[in-house]
Amino acid sequence: MVLKHLPDCHFPFMALEIKVEIKKEDESAEEQQEPANEWEAQEAQQAEQIKVEADRSGHHSRKRPYDENRGYGYYEHREDKRFLEKMCNYTKFCFSDNCDLHFKVSRDRYSGYPLTIEGFAYLWAGARATHGVTRGRVCYEMKVNEDIPVKHLPASEPDPHVVRIGWSLNTCSTQLGEEPFSYGYGGTGKKSCDCKFADYGEKFGENDVIGCYIDFESGDEVKMAFSKNGVWLDVAFRVTKEALAGRALFPHVLVKNCAVEFNFGQKQQPYYPKPEGYTFIHNMSMEDKTRGTVGPASKSECEILMMVGLPACGKTTWAMKHAQSNPDKKYNILGTNAIMDKMKVMGLRRQKNYAGRWDILIQQATQCLNRLIEIAARKRRNYILDQTNVYGSAQRRKMRPFEGFQRKAIVICPTDEDLKERTLKQTGEEGKDVPDHAVLEMKANFTLPDRGDFLDDVTFVELQREEADKLVKQYNEEGRRAGPPPDKRFDNRQGGFRGRGSGSFQRYDNRDNRGGYQNRSGNGGNGYRGGEGTVSFTSHCVSICAIGSVYVVHLRLP
Numbered sequence: 001m002v003l004k005h006l007p008d009c010h011f012p013f014m015a016l017e018i019k020v021e022i023k024k025e026d027e028s029a030e031e032q033q034e035p036a037n038e039w040e041a042q043e044a045q046q047a048e049q050i051k052v053e054a055d056r057s058g059h060h061s062r063k064r065p066y067d068e069n070r071g072y073g074y075y076e077h078r079e080d081k082r083f084l085e086k087m088c089n090y091t092k093f094c095f096s097d098n099c100d101l102h103f104k105v106s107r108d109r110y111s112g113y114p115l116t117i118e119g120f121a122y123l124w125a126g127a128r129a130t131h132g133v134t135r136g137r138v139c140y141e142m143k144v145n146e147d148i149p150v151k152h153l154p155a156s157e158p159d160p161h162v163v164r165i166g167w168s169l170n171t172c173s174t175q176l177g178e179e180p181f182s183y184g185y186g187g188t189g190k191k192s193c194d195c196k197f198a199d200y201g202e203k204f205g206e207n208d209v210i211g212c213y214i215d216f217e218s219g220d221e222v223k224m225a226f227s228k229n230g231v232w233l234d235v236a237f238r239v240t241k242e243a244l245a246g247r248a249l250f251p252h253v254l255v256k257n258c259a260v261e262f263n264f265g266q267k268q269q270p271y272y273p274k275p276e277g278y279t280f281i282h283n284m285s286m287e288d289k290t291r292g293t294v295g296p297a298s299k300s301e302c303e304i305l306m307m308v309g310l311p312a313c314g315k316t317t318w319a320m321k322h323a324q325s326n327p328d329k330k331y332n333i334l335g336t337n338a339i340m341d342k343m344k345v346m347g348l349r350r351q352k353n354y355a356g357r358w359d360i361l362i363q364q365a366t367q368c369l370n371r372l373i374e375i376a377a378r379k380r381r382n383y384i385l386d387q388t389n390v391y392g393s394a395q396r397r398k399m400r401p402f403e404g405f406q407r408k409a410i411v412i413c414p415t416d417e418d419l420k421e422r423t424l425k426q427t428g429e430e431g432k433d434v435p436d437h438a439v440l441e442m443k444a445n446f447t448l449p450d451r452g453d454f455l456d457d458v459t460f461v462e463l464q465r466e467e468a469d470k471l472v473k474q475y476n477e478e479g480r481r482a483g484p485p486p487d488k489r490f491d492n493r494q495g496g497f498r499g500r501g502s503g504s505f506q507r508y509d510n511r512d513n514r515g516g517y518q519n520r521s522g523n524g525g526n527g528y529r530g531g532e533g534t535v536s537f538t539s540h541c542v543s544i545c546a547i548g549s550v551y552v553v554h555l556r557l558p
Contacts, residue, residue, distance in 0.1 A: 095262070097295045099127035100174050100342070101332060101375045102368075103255070110266060113148065113259035119364025120371075121150040121160070123342040124256050126174030129264070131281070131289040132248030139213045139278040140251050141263040141271050144187075147206045148257045158345055162187040164254040165210050167224060169247055170292045171327045175341070176254035181244070183237045184254060185210070185226045190346075191236045197346055201226060201233040206258075209271040213278055214249060216241075222249075230272030248290035251281065293330050296380045299404035303329070304383045306399060308449060309412035310442055310475075311388060311434040312423040318412060318461060319384045334373055335386025339365040377401035392447035399454040408457040409449040413468040437482075444479025446472050 095105045095112060102115040103125035114125035147161040164176050166184040177184030177192030185191050191200035204210060211227035222244060224237040253260055263270055265280025274280065281289070296302045305322075307315040316337050323331040343350055343365070350361065376383055383402075389395055389409075399407050414422070426433065448468060449458050460468055 095127050096130050097379070097381065098130070098170075098292055098330070100125045101372050101379065103127050103174075110264070111145070111259070111261040112255075113146075114255055114257065115371075116148050116150050116257050118152070118371075119361075119368045121153050121257055122157070122361070122364065123339070123368065124164075124175065124254050124344070125342075126176055126252065126254040128168060128170070128172075128174065128292065129251040129281075130292055132170060132250035132292060133214065133216070133281060133284065133289060134244075134246060134248045135216045135288055136284065137213070137215050137217055137278045138281045138284065139211060139274050140265070140281050141209055141211050142253060143209045143261045143263075143271060144204065144206050144258055145261050146259040148259060150257050159188055160256070161205065161258050162256045163204075163210075163258050163260060164192070165212055165226075166252055167212070167214060167249040168252040170250055170290075172252075174252075174254065175344070176252045178344070181239070181247075181249075182252070183224055183239075183249075184252070185212075185236055193237060200236050202228055204228055211272065211274070212251065213275065227272070232275070250292060293328060295330065296382070299380060300406070302380050302382055302404075303406040303408065304385060304399070304402045305331075306385045306389055306395065306407070306409045306449075306455075307387065307412065308389045308395070308409050310390065310419065310446070311439060312426040313412045313414055313419055314422060314462075315388075315410075315412050316386055318410065319386045323384060329382045331382050331384050332376065333384045333386050334369060334376060335384075336362070336365050336369055337386065339368050339372075373398070374401070388442060390442045390446045392445075392449075395447070395449050396454050403454075406457075407455050408459065409455050411448060411458065411460045411468065413448075413460065413463045413471060415463065416471065416474075418462075437484075440479045440482040441484075442479070443475035444482070446475050446479075448472055 095109050099105060099112070100114075102120055102123060103112055104115065105112045105127065112127060114120065114123070142163070142165050144163055150160055153160050164184040164186040166176055166182075168176055168182040172179055172182040176182055177186070177197075178195045180194045183191075183193050185200060187204045189199060189201060189203040190197045192198070209229055211230070213225045213227070215223040215225075220241055221238045222241060223235050224239075225235045226233045251262075251264070253262075263280070265282030270280070305319075307319060309315050316335065319331075319333050319335070323329070323333060340349060343361075373385070385398060387398075389398065395409070448465075449455055451458055463471060
């Protein structure tokens with residue numbers, strides 16, 4: 001900001017001209033992003049400290065001496081070394097990337113904890129081990145290291161600290177115990193499979209050690225049992241080998257605001273003696289273990305599918321079916337519905353009649369989603385972005401952090417009759433999710449994406465491009481005729497309209513963590529980021545003029 005006195009006497013009073021430089025969206029995107037959470041901030045700080053120490057010790061841009069000869073023998077050695085490191089990572093039994101984005105795996109890969117700030121304290125976070133088993137009598141141990149403080153949760157929140165531990169198939173989601181072939185024992189003294197909960201064992205919590213045992217050597221059944229602090233709790237689950245069909249079961253944990261640690265056999269001494277005949281899974285031969293899905297090796301192998309469509313058009317349905325039909329891709333679905341699924345209580349989704357404020361919970365779920373999208377852009381995985389994404393500016397903004405990924409848009413554009421029918425069905429099942437005026441605003445600003453600098457491909461699922469183009473133009477006209485919502489059209493504080501320029505629309509978008517309506521449009525401008533045109537506002541003592549990316553403010557002081 002620059003303050004400049006105007007000595008010229010063009011005004012009968014003293015004036016100040018304030019120039020405020022507003023960075024455009026493209027420029028601000030190049031700035032270094034702040035860490036999404038405290039553990040990433042710590043990692044960044046550690047990396048910076050290492051760099052500072054290296055500079056102090058004289059290691060600058062070039063570490064290799066000029067006279068050092070490196071022939072083909074050296075590079076063969078380097079490739080062999082890299083291959084061995086890759087094989088070591090492939091064969092090491094531990095926790096890896098097969099976990100929720102908000103579950104932080106420690107550097108040794110044998111412990112972890114969830115993100116608990118803000119609305120994340122409501123969420124379950126799961127992780128599955130790299131290898132599973134199909135034979136033998138196998139075990140591992142889990143210790144609840146800490147109940148992470150979450151004082152920002154309301155007192156009415158049921159079970160703010162709880163862990164669920166057990167086994168699951170590689171194809172199961174991270175929500176342990178909530179689908180077939182996913183078996184969990186929880187700290188509330190319940191066991192669950194396929195969202196069917198029953199009393200089992202005892203409650204457990206901070207500092208308790210749970211032993212997990214699986215027995216493939218008892219005839220036609222596979223048995224799963226647990227222990228608490230060395231005390232056997234008997235068999236919890238039985239499943240036929242025919243039902244498993246030779247598929248491996250993997251160690252799996254699901255936590256809510258708890259830090260956990262595992263002993264797969266890598267420790268010199270177990271927490272408690274294991275039963276006779278059982279082997280820690282880490283100590284089994286590689287031939288007796290099954291490797292789970294290996295994630296993409298580079299960003300270029302990663303894929304992000306951006307859903308595009310109006311509310312209730314079928315985006316979530318398509319995303320879930322596509323993820324289920326491509327289990328090898330291990331898609332992470334990024335959307336509010338996926339967030340709400342991780343807020344379940346005893347396997348049931350929270351509804352609008354739950355004990356707390358529903359509107360606050362939805363707002364916090366949106367904040368969690370925004371943070372997860374930031375984290376996702378730094379992880380080598382496959383994603384489906386399950387949001388409306390009908391604004392052209394939103395499409396660019398959300399795809400930009402995923403540069404280097406295979407970026408694709410999936411446009412769901414049913415006929416108008418089908419959309420109305422689906423909207424009525426969704427309203428009957430879930431209630432009114434998006435108000436009519438917000439849908440009209442989306443229609444007014446609906447932009448179909450094109451292949452270009454931020455999209456490698458665009459796929460139309462229902463109506464194809466030509467028909468969808470005609471329908472979207474019809475929606476644009478329908479939305480513009482409706483105009484802004486009645487309660488947003490006029491602002492009495494300074495007189496005139498709130499929007500910037502005639503015909504301005506209050507855009508319903510979740511560009512910041514607060515949600516709600518934001519003034520981002522106007523004739524010739526790009527909202528508060530500035531545009532190439534000119535936007536002005538004049539009051540009794542203040543004159544504001546925006547030219548390009550510069551705001552000029554005249555303060556008239558008598």
